[in-house]
Amino acid sequence: MSRSTEELLRDALTHFDPAIGYAHAGALDQLAIDAVWLRLASGIEVLARLEPSVRESLFGQDWTLMWGMRNRIAHGYLLVDQGTVRETVERDLPEVVGALRRALAID
DSSP: OOOOHHHHHHHHHHHHHHHHHHHHTSSOOHHHHHHHHHHHHHHHHHHTTSOHHHHHHHHTTHHHHHHHHHHHHHHTOSOOOHHHHHHIIIIIHHHHHHHHHHHHTOO
16 A cells, blocks of 8 residues: 555655754764764655655755765665764755655645
């Protein structure tokens, strides 16, 4: 059974919201960095199940960058450090979460 667009968007938020919370909790040790990366990769994988037209309307050309980030996380292309984690979560993820919340019409 396929999940609806709304279900997929909510599923992605269940991964992204904790990632933001972990990063804002203070100093990131390796365990927290790993948790954030896992949540990011999982949330992006959920978004990959959306219809391409939905992804395009939500993220435009940024989707390619998002999927590339998932690949770097999943395949170990990128040595993950605290600066990269914090920058991604503080700069990029709030925009993604905002787009999902707008699509769901929630605050």
